[in-house]
Amino acid sequence: MEDFVHLHVHTYYSILDGQSSIQRLVDKAVGDGMKGMAITDHGNMFGIKEFYNYCKGVNKKRKAEGKEPFKPILGCEMYVARRRKEDKVKEMGDMSGYHLIVLAKNYNGYKNLIKLVSRAWVDGYYMRPRTDRADLERYHEDLIVCSACIAGEVPSKILKGDIAGAREAIEWHKRVFGDDYYLELQRHEVKDPNIRANRETFPLQQKANKAMMELAGEYGVKLVCTNDAHFVDQDNAEAHDHLLCLATGKDLDDPKRMLYSKQEWFKTRAEMNTVFGDLPQVMANTLEILDKVEMYSIDHDPIMPFFPIPAEFGTEDDIRRKYTEQQLYEEFTTDENGENPLPKEEADKKIKHLGGIEKIYRIKFEADYLAKLAYDGARRLYGDPIPDEVAERVKFELHIMKTMGFPGYFLIVQDFIQAARDMGVIVGPGRGSAAGSAVAYSLGITNIDPVKYDLLFERFLNPDRISLPDIDVDFDDDGRQRVLEWVTQKYGADKVAHIVTFGSMAAKMAIKDVARVLKLDLSEANRLAKMVPETPKITLKKAYKENPDLEKERESSNPLVAKTLHLAEILEGSVRQTGVHACGILISRDPLTEHIPIMPTEGESLMTTQYDGHFVEPIGLIKMDFLGLKTLSIIKDAVENIRLTKGVKIDIDDFTIINDPATYRLYGEGRTVGTFQFESAGMQKYLRELQPSTFEDLIAMNALYRPGPMDYIPDFIARKHGRSPIEYDIPVMEKYLKDTYGITVYQEQVMLLSRLLANFTRGESDTLRKAMGKKLKDKLDHLKPKFIEGGRKNGHDPKVLEKIWGDWEKFASYAFNKSHATCYSWVAYQTAYLKANYPSEYMAAVLSRNLTNIEQLTLYMNECKRMGISVMGPDINESMRTFSSNAAGDVRFGLAAVKGVGAAAVESIIAERKANGPFKDIYDFVERVNYSLVNRKCLENLAYAGAFDSISDFARCKYFGVDLRDSSGITFIEQLMRYGQRFQTEQNNAQQSLFGGGEHVDIQRPVLPACADWSQLEKLTKEREMVGLYLSAHPLDDYKIIIDHMCKTQLSELENLDALKGQEIAVAGMVVGVQNLMTKTGKPWGKFKLEDYNGGHEFALFGKDYENFRKYLFPDYFLFVRGRVQAKPYNDKELEFKIISMVQLQEMRDTIKEMIVQLPIEEVTEAFIHDLTERVRESKGDTLLRLNVYDRGAQVSLRLFSKSHKVSLSQSLVGYLDDNSIHYSIA
Secondary structure, X not given: OOOOOOOOXXXXXXXXXXXXXXXXXXXXXXXXXXXXXXXXXXXXXXXXXXXXXXXXXHHHHHHHOOOOOOEEEEEEEEEEEOOOOOOOOHXXXXXXXXEEEEEEOOHHHHHHHHHHHHHHHHOOOOOOOEEOHHHHHHOOOOEEEEOOOOOEHHHHHHHOOOHHHHHHHHHHHHHHHHHHEEEEEOOOOOOOOOOOOOOOHHHHHHHHHHHHHHHHHHHOOEEEEOOOEOEOOHHHHHHHHHHHHHHHOOOOOOOOOOOOOOOOEOOOHHHHHHHHOOOHHHHHHHHHHHHHOOOOOOOOOOOOOOOOOOHHHOOHHHHHHHOOHHHHHHHHOOOOOOOOOOXXXXXXXXXXXXXXXXXXXXXXXXXHHHHHHHHHHHHHHHOOOOOHHHHHHHHHHHXXXXXXXXXXXXXXXXXXXXXXXXXXXXXXXXXXXXXXXXXXXXXXXXXXXXXXXXXOHHHOOEOOEOOOOOOEEEEEHHHHHHHHHHHHHHHOHHHXXXXXXXXXXXXXXXXXXXXXXXXXXXXXXXXXXXXXXXXXXXXXXHHHHHOHHHHHXXXXXXXXXXXXXXXXXXXXXXXXXXXXXXXXXXXXXXXXXXXXXXXXXOOOOOEEEEEEOOOOOOOOOEEEEEEEEHHHHHHHHHHHHHHHHHOOOOOOOOHHHHHOHHHHHHHHOOOOOOOOOOOOHHHHHHHHHHOOOOHHHHHHHHHHOOXXXXXXXXXXXHHHOOOOOOOXXXXXXXXXXXXXXXXXXXXXXXXHHHHHHHOOOHHHHHHHHHHHHOOOHHHHHHHHHHHHHHHHHOOOOHHHHHHHHHHHHHHOOOOEOHHHHHHHHHHHHHHHHHHHHOHHHHHHHHHHOXXXXXXXXXXXXXXXXXXXXXXXXXXXXXXXXXXXXXXOOOEEOOHHHOOOOOHHHHHHHHHHHHHHOOOOOHHHHHHHOOOOOOOHHHHHHXXXXXXXXXXXXXXXXXXXXXXXXXXXXXXXXXXXXXXXXXXXXXXXXXXXXXXXXXOOOOOOOOOOOOOOOOOHHHHHHHHHHHXXXXXXXXXXXXXXXXXXXXXXXXXXXXXXXXXXXXXXXXEEEEEEEEEEEEOOOOOEEEEEEEEOOOOEEEEEEEHHHHHHHHHHOOOOOEEEEEEEEEEEOOEEEEEEEEEEEEEEHHHHHHOOOEEEEEEEHHHOOHHHHHHHHHHHHHOEEXXXXXXXXXXXXXXXXXXXXXXXXXXXXXXXXXXHHHHXXXXXXXX
């Protein structure tokens, strides 16, 4: 048998075309005894690093077994432009390109491959990434190329009869690549007559092969055979066929869809011998290529970008003159005090890792500048002289940063954070472990004092755990992009990039995708998908274990169901699309294409890498996370609102606000809706019990409120209030457990106590944290004796130490990162401080940043109502661009939130208002507005939304009315606009007149039209269309009393029927959408959507239910629906809301016989009696009104009813009782 390796292989990174996972391909190749293999995905290098890493892992194992390494060949099947890659004319065939296999021989070839692929994406993309001959020649060194499949230039020209063209192509490639150019043969013969496959390809391959074999001999070019593998095993062909249907959007039974030959599996050596046994040399030549490829590493030590240090500080040459190589060697291989030198071997290894003495001179220069900035900052924050404890810590941290080679990293981070602040961008206080660094705090990278809050540097940078620093930085949403642009401008667009992400086909999606292609009934597909548990990273294999009912479906009597699951298992995990990491950014010292392939980012100038975030650190590139945090945008908006309304500019980063009584009162009362981190109902309950009085209380609650640690909250609360004793196993432990009432809450506490009790080093304590958190038994077994012995030497009882260790082991896996909890508790505190002290300004900011989420917006508007803050509609004289607070302490809707009103129009209206005063009336408005920015649609939408109500003494409908006395048919708003434009023209003419005349313009104003009024529902519907929700009122307000008293369930709760199983419930709402439909068998059925105050739900009616209730299925009907949550009749695994009855809310309201109002005697004042009497008189109806007047103290009550006045349950009466918190009931 002739040996063979695969040189033309597609993984699932040939997106929706290749179906093979890298792991399965390599495992099969190794298992078959192959000596190596290539991967050559279409036009990209997405999978290269994963392939390299997996082979590296395989080879580590093979080396231990004494076996030869398995050789990975890094390659790509590139598209070569038919003309130049810059040519992009569809009619000239530029959207396609010739295929070409390109393989890297060594590291230099790999770098050239990166450049070719990157340039194909950046400069040559036109339907697909295309290179061209000019680039191939420019970057040809150390590359091997093969002519590819029949879509390659040589075979495709042969098949078109263009032999001269084929010759020219061979001559060109031979001239450029020499003996590293090969002609490629493929044979995909379909022998099974029963399968549906592409049978046209094989004859074309044979024709091309015959000609290429002749031309190979003529030109002295060697031949290789490949199989163009797209899936791993032969029995994966059907799954791959389905993948192609997904890629092309076709059904499986579509007669015109794309087909492969189904021979494109990753064949074994024996199978390839069966296909090409008659041409042993073409198989042997694959080994020749393998031998040409070197074993090389694509990993790299950190490539730190150069930070430009100010000239006044000095130069790198100054450092070279000042220090000898030996001095630097000693400085970098001893501790911060110049003591405890490393053993020679370790010291040499460290110097080499840092890049040698030459590189160390640069690191030293950066480290000295970093030290200057750090000490300047420390003196500013801690005072001068710096306290000994702080000085010692800063010195230690700076030494670690220097000797790990990272001072440049910290200089870059502090630089862009300072730039952000200078631009007015809100920067978060820190995130994660970086907050444990006193140097980061001194540099302004973080805002939390790590010394005060016992945050540890080792949690962030540990010399025993060599890894790149990872500082995540939060910016306000708007500012993040500005900071990115600044960084790109400073370091160069070719050195900064986003990081790619890959979306894979998860379990649920795999089921739905396959079901669509197979035409499995949609309800069945959804049923199967719902059986997959909602567990993060769930796979079908795990799903079968968690839900045995799903596993039973694999043997379903419905063959389509069984087949769907079988194929979904194979396709699960396939890469479906690329994306961009939400926050990851690379900053490189060199142009990125020296190290990593890149591609354009849709809609941005910044490029994106082709390797995902897991792989950028090993190749030496520095990743930083630039996160946009909505909460910071809310804080920024609130601070600006306060400046505008109160004339006060507050410094929200000033830590002196940390003891504000109003803020702790807000937390103690659980009024945290709209604040950060603490707003859930469960958290509110615990806050009311805890009554937090210190910032440390909030940090602990933030850390404890998670599954697992949450069990400790009751004890934590009891200890704070003295109901449970605060106990310490060893008295000295109080030093670090006092703030958490003797409970170990944070990982940092474990680290500090291990040092205190047993003299653990910084590195050892961090190792302990990691071992306990991840339950690493080997490391724990190693550290435990050290802890017991160290504690015993310090005079502690070994039995007590055993107990402490046991407690830590139980809780440490739950223990939280205090650095992160502290930072985010500070952000949370800032939001609570603003809400407590500037309620309307803060809630205006919250509403502005949740404008597109109606559910959240409704929640926060209800919170405003609870706070006594009115949320009023847009107003032309008061509204700003977004939600704002007014002098009365109410919140006003923003003009830019009105649909169809652009930002430029809003800015011009606000500018005019500020320059020349409020608009007096609608005529004054149209006389002054800028018509180059404000068009008719804008005016109409503002009118619909009620923005002109305050300057109009007539109803909104008049703006859209046509005067019955006017034959022109022009609406009033059009007349106003024409009048305004003419007024401005005449005014301009008068100002420029030679004869003077001043600015007075005398034009007749349009007359208000006589037209019909809108109903309340029409008015509210238009309002909602413009602003997304009902503002001035709600169509359901007339029925609010029924909804509040007779519907315990909101419509949105029907999305989770499990919680309502077996219950009979009532819901109510307005019909907002109806569809009357027919089944495939011709039976009528219908769908309707009902909405209440807080959400909506869509119902489906079939059979008799549809016949019985269709009379209610009309838009704008107000319905009361009663039903039962029960199992579906034909599938007891799923629940349904079975409608039992339906009635109009008007009828429901008419059945209410009496209203009982509860009046405490202290509320019965003369003013109250007057107001209530007015409301009763306004609300005449047929419902008996009863009053129950009571005195709590005397425990006496008096029941009264009105003989002369019966009432209707009008919004006027009900709203008055609600607004005054008067309890009532109905019967």
